Each structure stands twice: as C-alpha cells, then as structure tokens.
Amino acid sequence: MDFSGLFVWPNVRFILEGFLLTLEVAIYSIVFSFALGIVFGILRYTRLPVISQVAAFIIDLIRNLPLLLIIFFIGMVLPSIGFSISLKWAAITGLSIFEGAMIAEIVRSGLNSVHKGQVEAARSSGLSYSSTLWHIILPQALRRMVPPIVSQFISLIKDTSLAVIISLPELTHNIQIVGGQNQSFVIPALLFAAFLYFAVNYSMSLIARRLEVRTH
Incomplete structure (x- = not known):
C-alpha cells in the first residue's frame, strides 16, 4: 500500500472532484425523489379511481426493477435512440425515479398510520377531504415519516456509486481511475472513498436520530 504516492495533490483533487459531483447528484436526487414520493x-x-391504481402500478414496477438497470437504460439506451441527456442528469433522473418510488411507499404508510378517527372528526366538522389531508393528516404523517425518509436518503447517497455503470465521473469512478495507476494505490484509494462515504452518511444518520427523538 502506497499512501504517500496516492495522496499527491493531482490525485486528491481528482478524487475530490468526483466526490463533489457525487454530492451534487445526491442533492438533486434527494429533492426530486422527495417531491415524486410525496405526490x-x-x-x-x-x-x-384509476389514478391511484395507475400510481400503484408505476410504484410497484419501479421498486421491482434494479436501480442499476434504470440508470443504464436512461444513460445509455435512451441516447442511442435519439433522446440526448447528459451523464449527470441521467444519473439524477434514474436515482430520482427509483428512490421516489421507495419514498412513495414510506409516505403511503405514514398517511395510513394517522388514526381514522381524526379524519372522521375533521370531516364531520365541515373540512373538505383535501383540507383534511393537507391540514390534519399530512402534518402528522410527515413527523412520523422523517426517520425512514432520511434513512432512504442515506441509501440514495450510497446508490450514487452505481452511476459508474454509465462512466459518470463521480467518486467511485474517479477512485477506480486513480487506483488503476498503480496496484499499490488500490487499497488506500478505496479506504479514502470509504471514509468520504462514511462521513456523509454518518452525518445523515445523526440527523435522522435527532429527528426521531423530536418526533416522539
């Protein structure tokens, strides 16, 4: 293992550029997947009628497909048939669609966890169904959904590494490039990547724990 040879500025800068792209892809994907999941x-x-059945079919379809396949299809197959999209946005789109389906199930479970008596009380007081959903059900459900949603976001950050399949120059891709320079760089490069992933994901897990304590 050659730590001193690996950690020269050109290599470190190249790895950090990949790490920054990983964070950028993760942030965009978190925002879009959360919006899709809520809807x-x-x-x-x-x-x-019909709408919920179509939504259920789409969610189940996406959840039962490998994320790697979704990213590959968007990043490689679509451009080959004329739908041009950059590698970064291919990764963001694939992650957002897949994680959005996962979050949709969390949202549905959270909404179902609100006691039906509160819904009936709100409806009997004259609130419309949409007002009951917006003002009574959703606020309570969101508090319960925060920990599992944050856990899903942690999985999303780790899943950005799958974008290596379309040669997106994110952290895992750049680690492979640097590690390929010299056999002795492989383990130090992987350890450095593991540290960067751990730092981000552990910070997210701490946030999830704090939010979980506040919601109880």
Whole structure:
C-alpha cells in the first residue's frame, strides 16, 4: 500500500472532484425523489379511481426493477435512440425515479398510520377531504415519516456509486481511475472513498436520530 504516492495533490483533487459531483447528484436526487414520493404516495393513499391504481402500478414496477438497470437504460439506451441527456442528469433522473418510488411507499404508510378517527372528526366538522389531508393528516404523517425518509436518503447517497455503470465521473469512478495507476494505490484509494462515504452518511444518520427523538 502506497499512501504517500496516492495522496499527491493531482490525485486528491481528482478524487475530490468526483466526490463533489457525487454530492451534487445526491442533492438533486434527494429533492426530486422527495417531491415524486410525496405526490405518488398521496395519489396511492387517496385511492382515487384509476389514478391511484395507475400510481400503484408505476410504484410497484419501479421498486421491482434494479436501480442499476434504470440508470443504464436512461444513460445509455435512451441516447442511442435519439433522446440526448447528459451523464449527470441521467444519473439524477434514474436515482430520482427509483428512490421516489421507495419514498412513495414510506409516505403511503405514514398517511395510513394517522388514526381514522381524526379524519372522521375533521370531516364531520365541515373540512373538505383535501383540507383534511393537507391540514390534519399530512402534518402528522410527515413527523412520523422523517426517520425512514432520511434513512432512504442515506441509501440514495450510497446508490450514487452505481452511476459508474454509465462512466459518470463521480467518486467511485474517479477512485477506480486513480487506483488503476498503480496496484499499490488500490487499497488506500478505496479506504479514502470509504471514509468520504462514511462521513456523509454518518452525518445523515445523526440527523435522522435527532429527528426521531423530536418526533416522539
């Protein structure tokens, strides 16, 4: 293992550039997947004729596909048939769709956890269904959903490494490039990548724990 040879500035800068791209992809994917998850989770919860069934089908379909396959399809297959998209946005799109389906199930479960008596009381007091959902059900459900949603975001950050399949120059990709320079760089490079992933994910897990304590 050659730590001194690996940690020269050009190598460190190259790795950190990949790490910054990983964070950028993760942040965009977190925002978009949360929005998709809220929308599809509510649509499935409301059980509107046809719409909820279509939402349920889409969620189940995506959840049962490998994320690697989704990213590869968006990043490689779509451009080959004329749908041009950058590698970064291919990764963001794939992650957002997949994680959005996962979050939709968390949202649906959170909404179902609110006692039906509160819904009936709100409806009997004259509130419309949409007002009851927005002002009574959703605020309570969101507090309960925070810990599992943050845990899903932690998985999302780790899943950004799958974008290596489309050669996105994120952290895992750049670690492979640096490690390929010299056999003695491989283990130190992997340890450095593990440290960076751990630092981000452990910080997220601490946030999840604090939020979980506040919601109880």
